[in-house]
Amino acid sequence: MFAKVSRFVGEVKGELRKASWPWESDPKVKGFKKYKELVDSTVVVLIATILLAGFVSFWDFICTTVLNFITKLGH
Template sequence: MFAKVSRFIGEVKGELRKANWPWESDPKIKGFKKYRELVDSTVVVLIATILLAGFVALWDIIHTNVIFFLTSLGSK
């Protein structure tokens, strides 16, 4: 069992080394400059999420008003 766990952990480490990490690997770069790509990607995702939420909210309001209008026609 320990051999399987050890092999699994070794394979995970190998795969993680192949990954392209979103920060600079140069040890000379410090602070936010090191994480520039990560910060930029996070900002893009946040803006896209806010725009999508606004789009969905707008269509929800429009459809709610249309349904309310149509149901009020039938109740008169």
């Protein structure tokens, strides 16, 4: 059992070394410049989330208003 776990951890480490990480690997780069790609990607995701939330809220408001109007016609 220990051998399987050890082999698994070794394989995971090997795969993680192959991965492309969203920060600068150059040790000379310091501060926020090192994480520029990560920060830019995070900003894009936040903006997209806000826009999607606004879009869904707008259509929810429209559908609710239309359904309230239709249901009030019957009374």
